[in-house]
Amino acid sequence: MSLFQNSCLHLALEELNPNHIDTAFKKYKSSFLPKIDNIKNKIVVLSLKEQEEWTDYFNDYQKDLQELKSQINKTDKERIEFLFELYEEYLGE
Incomplete structure (x- = not known):
């Protein structure tokens, strides 16, 4: 060594x-x-009914969040396209 x-x-x-x-x-x-x-x-151990309710709540909440994420992505894409258009107009002048 x-x-x-x-x-x-x-x-x-x-x-x-x-x-x-x-x-x-x-x-x-x-x-x-x-x-x-x-x-x-x-x-706490939940009953099957409570588990089902929480699962439904979670799935609904997840769906809402995915829709929100989709809207954010769409808005971001539109904003980026708009900025590129402005930049191209600026370069064209």
Whole structure:
């Protein structure tokens, strides 16, 4: 192994010492895992009817957003075409 590889390995081992990893894992366990458990406890199971209602709502909302996106794209295309026409007129003068 070259001197550079040895020094890189030594530096990595110093940075990732077992105490540092253990401390990071304890911090993760104490801060993140309880939040996950809390979220799991708050999950509500919907009935099939409620699921169907939410699915319908989502699909309707998605359709509305797609129509809006289509309008935005159409307006952008018209605006760009208009700008090109203005630019061509400017160059033609």
